[in-house]
Amino acid sequence: MNVSIVGSGYVGTTVAACLADLGHEVTTIDIDEDIVDAINDGEAPIHEPGLDELVAEHGGSRLRATTDYDAIRDTELTMLALPTPSNADGSIDLQYMEAGAASVGEALAAAADREEPHLVVTKSTVIPRTTDERLAPRIAEAGLERGTDFLVASNPEFQREGTAVADFLNPDKLVFGTDDPRATATLQALYLPLREAADGDVPVVETGIAEAEMIKYANNTFLASKVSLINDIGNVCKEFGVDAYEVAEAIGLDDRIGEQFLRSGVGWGGSCFPKDTDAIIAAAREQGYDPAVLSAAVALNDAQPERLLGLLDDHVDATGKRIAVLGLAFKPGTDDIRNTRAVPVIEGLQERGAEIVAYDPVATENMREKYPDIEYADAAAAALEGASGAVVVTDWDEFAALDDEFDAMADPVVVDGRRVIERRDGITYEGLTW
Ligand SMILES: NC(=O)C1=CN([C@@H]2O[C@H](COP(=O)(O)OP(=O)(O)OC[C@H]3O[C@@H](n4cnc5c(N)ncnc54)[C@H](O)[C@@H]3O)[C@@H](O)[C@H]2O)C=CC1
Ligand SMILES: O=C(O)[C@H]1O[C@H](OP(=O)(O)OP(=O)(O)OC[C@H]2O[C@@H](n3ccc(=O)[nH]c3=O)[C@H](O)[C@@H]2O)[C@H](O)[C@@H](O)[C@@H]1O
Numbered sequence: 001m002n003v004s005i006v007g008s009g010y011v012g013t014t015v016a017a018c019l020a021d022l023g024h025e026v027t028t029i030d031i032d033e034d035i036v037d038a039i040n041d042g043e044a045p046i047h048e049p050g051l052d053e054l055v056a057e058h059g060g061s062r063l064r065a066t067t068d069y070d071a072i073r074d075t076e077l078t079m080l081a082l083p084t085p086s087n088a089d090g091s092i093d094l095q096y097m098e099a100g101a102a103s104v105g106e107a108l109a110a111a112a113d114r115e116e117p118h119l120v121v122t123k124s125t126v127i128p129r130t131t132d133e134r135l136a137p138r139i140a141e142a143g144l145e146r147g148t149d150f151l152v153a154s155n156p157e158f159q160r161e162g163t164a165v166a167d168f169l170n171p172d173k174l175v176f177g178t179d180d181p182r183a184t185a186t187l188q189a190l191y192l193p194l195r196e197a198a199d200g201d202v203p204v205v206e207t208g209i210a211e212a213e214m215i216k217y218a219n220n221t222f223l224a225s226k227v228s229l230i231n232d233i234g235n236v237c238k239e240f241g242v243d244a245y246e247v248a249e250a251i252g253l254d255d256r257i258g259e260q261f262l263r264s265g266v267g268w269g270g271s272c273f274p275k276d277t278d279a280i281i282a283a284a285r286e287q288g289y290d291p292a293v294l295s296a297a298v299a300l301n302d303a304q305p306e307r308l309l310g311l312l313d314d315h316v317d318a319t320g321k322r323i324a325v326l327g328l329a330f331k332p333g334t335d336d337i338r339n340t341r342a343v344p345v346i347e348g349l350q351e352r353g354a355e356i357v358a359y360d361p362v363a364t365e366n367m368r369e370k371y372p373d374i375e376y377a378d379a380a381a382a383a384l385e386g387a388s389g390a391v392v393v394t395d396w397d398e399f400a401a402l403d404d405e406f407d408a409m410a411d412p413v414v415v416d417g418r419r420v421i422e423r424r425d426g427i428t429y430e431g432l433t434w
Contacts, residue, residue, distance in 0.1 A: 001024045001025070001076055001077065001189060001190055002024070002025045002027075002074055002075040002076055002077075003016075003019055003024050003025065003026045003027070003075055003076070003077050003078075003079070003190065004026070004027045004028070004029060004071055004072040004075040004077070004078045004079070005026065005027070005028045005029070005078070005079045005081055005123070006028075006029045006030075006069075006072075006078060006079065006080050006081065006082060006100045006103075006104065007028075007029075007030060007080065007081040007082040007083070007096075007100065007124070008028035008029070008030035008032075008035050008036070008039065008045065008065055008081075009030075009035075009046065009081065009083070010046055010048070010161065010164065010271075011081045011123060011124070011157050011159065011164075012028055012030070012079070012081035012123070013028065013035075013039065013044065013045060013046060013051070013055075014048055014051060014159060014164040014165055014168055015079065015081065015123065015157065015168060016028045016039075016063055017044070017051055017054035017055050017058060017059075017063055017165070018054065018165060018168045018169055018194075019190070020054070020058040020062040020063035021054050021057070021058060022193040022194055022197060023062075023193050024062070024190070024193075025062055025075075026058075026062065026063050026064070027063075027064045027065065027066060027071045027072075027074075027075065028063075028064075028065045028066075029065070029066055029067065029068070029069055029071060029072065030065060030067065031067060032045075033067060035065065036065040036066060036067055037065075038055075038065075039055060039059050039060075039063065039064070039065035040059060040060045040064060040065055041059065041060065042055055042056045042057075042058075042059035042060055043055060043056070043059065044056075047334075047335070048161070048162070048164045048165055049162070049163070049165065049166070050165035050166065051164070051165055054165065069103045069104065069106070069107040070107050070110070072104060072107050072108065072118075073107060073108065073110070073111040075118075076116070076118065076119065076186065077118070077119040077120075077121060077186055077190060078104055078118065078119070078120050078121065079121045079122075079123040079155070080097060080100050080101065080104070080120065080121065080122050080123055080124055080135070081123040081124055081157075082096040082097050082099075082100045082124055083096045083124070084096070084097060084124045084125055084126055084275075084279075085275065086275045086278055086279060089282060090278030090279065090281065090282045091278075091279060091282035091283065091286070092126065092127050092130075092279040092282070092283070094126070094130065094134055097122075097124060097126060097130070097134070097135060098134060098135065098138050101120070101134075101135040101136075101138035101139050102138045102139070102141060102142070104120055104139055105138060105139035105140060105141055105142035105144055105150075106142045108139070108142065108144060108149065108150060109142035109143050109144055109149075114149070116182070117147065117148060117149055117150050117151045117182065118149065118150045118151070119150070119151045119152075119153060119182075119183050119186045119187075120135070120136075120139055120150055120151070120152050120153075121152075121153045121154070121155045121187070122135060122152070122153070122154045122155070122156075122213070123155060123156070123157055125156060125157075125216050125217070125220070125272065125276055125279075126154075126213055127213065127217075127279060127280065127283045128210040128211075128213045128214045128217075128283075129210050129213070130213060131152050131153075131154050131177075131209050131210075131213065132152070132179075132209055132210065135152065136150075136152045139152070147180070151178075151180050151182060151183045151186075152179075152183070152209065153176065153177055153178045153183040153184075153186075153187060153209065153212075154175075154177035154178075154209045154210075154212035154213050155174070155175060155176060155177065155187060155212065156175055156177075156212055156213065156215060156216035156219075157216075158171060158172065158173075158216075158219060159171075161270065161271070161331070161333075161334050161336060162331070162332075162333035162334050163333075169194065169197070169198065170198050170199050170200075170202075171194075171198075171202055172202075172203075173202065173203045173204070173205055174187075174191055174194075174195075174202055174203070174204045174205065175204075175205045175207065175212045175215050175216075176188070176204060176205065176206050176207070176212065177207050177208055177209040177210070177211055177212020177213065177215075178206070178208075178209065179208065179209055184206055188204070191204075216276075217276055217279075217280040220272060220273055220276045220277070221273075221276065221277050221280055221294055221297070223261050223273070224268050224273040224274075224276075224277050224297055224301070225293060225294060225297040226261045226262070227261055227263070227264075227267070227268050227301075228267075228268070228296070228297035228298075228300045228301050229297070230244070230248055230261075230262045230263070230264045231264045231265065231267060231300055231301070231304055231433065232300055233247065233248075233264070234248075234264030234265070234432070234433025234434070235307065235433060237433055237434065238431075238432070238433050238434065242434075243431075243434040244264045244433035244434050245263075245264070245419055245433075245434055246434075248262035248263070248264065249262075263395070263418070263419070264419075264432070264433040264434075265304070265395075265416075265417045265418045265419060265432050265433060266304050266305055266308050266341040266345070266393055266417030266418065266432060267300075267301040267302075267304040267305065267341050268301055268341075269330035269331070269338070269339040269340045269341050270330040270331065270336065270338060270339055270340075271330075271336065271338045271339070273339075274298075274301075274339040275339075277294055277297065277298055278298070280294065281294050281295060281298070302344075304341070304417075304432070305341050305344035305345045305348060305417075306344070306348060307432065308345060308391055308393075308415055308417045308432055309345065309348045309349065309352070309391070309415075311415045311430040311432065312389050312391060312413065312415045312430075313352075314430070315389065315413045315415075315428055315430070316388050316389040316411060316413050318349060318352040318353070318354035318388075318389065319352055319353040319354065320353055320354075320355065321354055321355065321387075321388035321389065321411075322354075322355045322357060322386055322387045322388055322410070323349055323354040323355065323356055323357070323387060323388065323389045323390070323391065324357050324358075324359065324377075324380075324383040324384050324387040324389070324390040324391070324409075325342060325345060325346060325349070325356055325357070325358040325359070325383070325390075325391055325393060326359055326360075326380055326383065326390055326391065326392045326393065326394070326396075326399055327342065327359075327360055327392060327393040327394025327395070327396055327399065327418070328340060328342040328358055328359075328360035328363040328364065328366075328367045328393065328394065329342075329360055329362065329363040329394050329396075330342075330394075331394065331395070332394055332395050332396045332397065334362070334363070335360075335362040335363040335365075335366055336363070336366075337363050337366045337367055337370065340363075340393070340394075341393055341417070342358075342360075342367065342393045342394070343370075345391060345393055345417075346358070346371060346374065349391075355375075356374040356375065357374070357375040357376070357377050357382075357383045357387065358371075358374055358375070358376050358377070358383065359376065359377040359378075359379065359380050359382070359383035360394065360396075361396055361398060363394075364376045364378075380398065380399060380402055380405060381402075381405040381408070384402070384405050384406060384408055384409050385408040385409070386408070386409070386410050387409050387410060387411075388409070388410045388411040388413065389409075389411065389413040389414075389415065390406075390409065390413070390414045390415070391415045391416075391417060392414070392415070392416040392417050392418050392420055392421060393417050393418070394418065395418035395419070395420045396420070397420075399420045399421060400420045400421065400422070402421060403424070406424075406426065406427045407426065409427075412426060412427040412428060413427070413428045413430075414427050414428070414429050414430070415430045415432070416429065416430070416431050416432065417432050419431055419432075419433075419434060
């Protein structure tokens with residue numbers, strides 16, 4: 001199948017490379033010429049395990065990139081994988097989606113007759129009814145008729161950063177939100193090679209467009225709330241001196257609860273959980289409903305970094321003291337610092353007048369751009385040397401191996417926000433929820 005994908009970022013590039021690997025002819029369209037050149041040269045523009053190999057194999061052949069929207073005319077289906085950031089009030093900013101949809105419409109309108117309507121698929125995460133009410137009208141503006149010239153659908157993406165390729169190729173489910181059997185048939189054909197190559201059966205959810213859009217928010221906000229709930233329970237555990245990780249392991253054995261996403265600590269960050277939770281809360285409020293549990297999940301998440309620092313305060317007055325921050329990325333395996341819990345931790349330490357020395361195996365340069373004035377160490381050991389306290393923000397494996405390095409601290413107080421460090425003799429250890 002000939003496929004085009006508008007927006008060649010984390011999602012667009014991963015999906016494009018995987019679809020090319022499954023045998024489709026794929027063209028990505030991006031306004032960023034560096035991204036376009038990289039893909040055509042066989043180089044992945046972003047870092048994801050397994051992506052370099054796929055782009056090296058298919059880039060410039062079955063996988064191409066361009067800045068020219070006219071390329072979509074030669075394809076049967078266009079996915080929109082454009083950013084959906086937050087406005088200042090947390091609501092969704094649809095400017096990129098609307099601009100992309102309008103450009104797709106213009107490109108399609110300039111083409112001569114086509115036998116079948118072109119399918120435009122919303123891959124990005126958008127509020128229910130966006131595809132119908134905000135995107136389809138922008139496509140039609142160029143003089144096209146929905147149903148005759150084009151169809152729309154929603155096919156949300158559930159891949160995670162750091163495992164995006166593996167997640168896309170072996171998804172827990174595929175969601176096809178459509179209002180026309182021709183759109184469903186096209187999506188079925190698109191994903192047939194994936195389903196044939198996947199390790200097991202891949203359930204397909206055929207549903208309406210708004211339902212598909214909502215499934216994505218429900219998925220992300222459920223997981224974010226699950227982490228907030230275990231953090232809430234973990235905070236209670238801490239009050240009683242109970243180990244929240246032992247509790248989580250036991251409750252995770254109940255199939256109705258499930259063992260995943262029960263790691264309590266300093267909270268959730270990243271490019272999507274915070275933005276998507278804020279966006280669906282804002283959209284619900286606009287409809288006149290205030291989602292109490294989701295709002296509480298956000299409030300609890302916002303409070304965890306200060307609880308972490310409160311435990312540090314119990315042992316050290318950080319004013320004028322050297323404090324090590326171990327981990328800056330929003331989760332291990334990535335250099336992404338978007339909405340990382342390290343930001344409120346750093347700001348809380350700055351308010352206390354601490355002298356911060358930060359370390360992360362890969363995210364230092366990104367954090368340096370945001371906070372150029374704090375000190376960055378090139379190893380965890382160097383960050384700990386002479387420090388009067390250390391806080392652990394990201395669960396990098398390498399922190400679990402730290403041992404003698406704590407001996408070099410001026411005052412060996414370790415407050416662990418991710419349960420990576422074992423309690424041991426010679427350090428004053430506080431776990432956030434254990
Ligand atoms: N990053 C992730 O792991 C996941 C993201 N999502 C959702 O997917 C959507 C896209 O996210 P990312 O891929 O992370 O964004 P991104 O920011 O990495 O990529 C977006 C790309 O669109 C390009 N672009 C912007 N305006 C354009 C235009 N008018 N025409 C052509 N290209 C344009 C940008 O240059 C950029 O390369 C969002 O809605 C996000 O919530 C969903 C699942 C996972
Ligand atoms: O919409 C998206 O962009 C994606 O958002 C998340 O993926 P991602 O943000 O890459 O990372 P996760 O592994 O979900 O972790 C999110 C945050 O939750 C935290 N977390 C996760 C699990 C846990 O048990 N405890 C916990 O604190 C992580 O440290 C991290 O800060 C979802 O898991 C994906 O399904 C979704 O496609």
